[in-house]
Amino acid sequence: NAGVMQNPRHLVRRRGQEARLRCSPMKGHSHVYWYRQLPEEGLKFMVYLQKENIIDESGMPKERFSAEFPKEGPSILRIQQVVRGDSAAYFCASSLGTAGTTEAFFGQGTRLTVV
Amino acid sequence: TQLLEQSPQFLSIQEGENLTVYCNSSSVFSSLQWYRQEPGEGPVLLVTVVTGGEVKKLKRLTFQFGDARKDSSLHITAAQPGDTGLYLCAGEGGGGSNYKLTFGKGTLLTVNP
Numbered sequence: 001n002a003g004v005m006q007n008p009r010h011l012v013r014r015r016g017q018e019a020r021l022r023c024s025p026m027k028g029h030s031h032v033y034w035y036r037q038l039p040e041e042g043l044k045f046m047v048y049l050q051k052e053n054i055i056d057e058s059g060m061p062k063e064r065f066s067a068e069f070p071k072e073g074p075s076i077l078r079i080q081q082v083v084r085g086d087s088a089a090y091f092c093a094s095s096l097g098t099a100g101t102t103e104a105f106f107g108q109g110t111r112l113t114v115v
Numbered sequence: 116t117q118l119l120e121q122s123p124q125f126l127s128i129q130e131g132e133n134l135t136v137y138c139n140s141s142s143v144f145s146s147l148q149w150y151r152q153e154p155g156e157g158p159v160l161l162v163t164v165v166t167g168g169e170v171k172k173l174k175r176l177t178f179q180f181g182d183a184r185k186d187s188s189l190h191i192t193a194a195q196p197g198d199t200g201l202y203l204c205a206g207e208g209g210g211g212s213n214y215k216l217t218f219g220k221g222t223l224l225t226v227n228p
Contacts, residue, residue, distance in 0.1 A: 004157075006157075031214070033214070033216075040220065041220060042203065042221060043216070043218040045215050045217075059215075091157050093157075095214075103163070106150075106157035106158045107157050109155075109157050
């Protein structure tokens with residue numbers, strides 16, 4: 001059973017471009033969470049999604065960031081018009097049920113560098 | 116805003132030594148998780164502690180959850196170079212949500228051979 005798959009592992013974007021980060025949850029998992037890890041900072045919650053629904057996006061910046069988890073295909077974290085401050089590692093986690101009741105498994109992350 | 120403070124931030128020891136890292140908060144969590152993260156990888160769950168005062172052992176690692184469920188410690192006995200990594204604690208159930216994890220900044224452990 002493959003783990004949480006994130007791609008790309010590394011992404012370089014110029015300021016103003018768009019970044020699209022993909023996350024395929026573990027098989028059978030319908031709950032997806034995105035976290036951001038800034039240099040020398042802890043992981044910060046961004047958004048919690050279930051299939052076709054955004055449950056909690058309280059950790060997402062109000063502008064330029066969006067997330068989706070369609071019925072078919074991976075979850076996508078989209079950052080429009082990237083700025084240098086968006087450079088970070090973005091981690092996706094998935095769980096079978098709500099993460100408070102079942103274990104959430106993390107992917108290897110996407111390291112975004114904005115130049 | 117809930118915070119989890121981890122100490123020390125950095126720790127460099129020799130193989131065979133014992134160590135303890137701490138995770139403290141002013142908030143109560145329904146559970147607390149410890150992760151280990153290696154460079155370029157995602158966090159890997161080591162243990163979840165749920166009950167105040169709970170102690171869990173995982174080979175040479177001993178995890179303790181404070182009685183008030185606000186703090187936790189990780190003790191490693193006879194550390195080995197393979198223990199090198201970033202140790203993260205994360206509280207669950209804060210802010211009224213049972214799915215959001217609040218992470219500390221981590222303790223970066225280096226075990227020298």
